[in-house]
Amino acid sequence: GIQVEQSPPDLILQEGANSTLRCNFSDSVNNLQWFHQNPWGQLINLFYIPSGTKQNGRLSATTVATERYSLLYISSSQTTDSGVYFCAVEGFTGGGNKLTFGTGTQLKVEL
């Protein structure tokens, strides 16, 4: 199956700083999603981005499908951005809805 690697595993930022999270995957994908898991455990869908670039407020994401990676940018970070960020992908041979998750990036934003 598809392998998904996220980096860095942990990240501590001062409020207002910018950051880039990376997701590498081992095969072609037809679905790539970025999620934020908040401190209450809810999975918040940030982006559906199998290719290209999208922006939503202070967050943006870019997926370069031919090179098998995706980047999540967080600008002007806030304490509410703390939590775990997951990348999840689905390959073309999934035959259903088989999302494979990375192990996540634990982000802590401090005052």
Add this chain to the structure above:
Amino acid sequence: NAGVTQTPKFQVLKTGQSMTLQCAQDMNHEYMSWYRQDPGMGLRLIHYSVGAGITDQGEVPNGYNVSRSTTEDFPLRLLSAAPSQTSVYFCASRPGGESGQPQHFGDGTRLSIL
């Protein structure tokens, strides 16, 4: 539009007990799936369904049963709970047809097996 609704939110069981985790969606999505999340890990697929009457196994299916009698509901059954099944369980759904559509997740069920 409630999206994906999971019940209960929390549950404590004793080893050997059985229970059913409920999942319902009101978006008329064909595809539904169950994942489990263990500490420090991403989600892993347990079972999934591509339509009413059709289910299949995911990465970690042992100890769990599913059925899909309606489009809206996809319950997950633990027949004889074991401590190794202590986890957070998430249900997800997405439209069917063409692949490559985003999945929508419920808020999770936190299950502890004593």
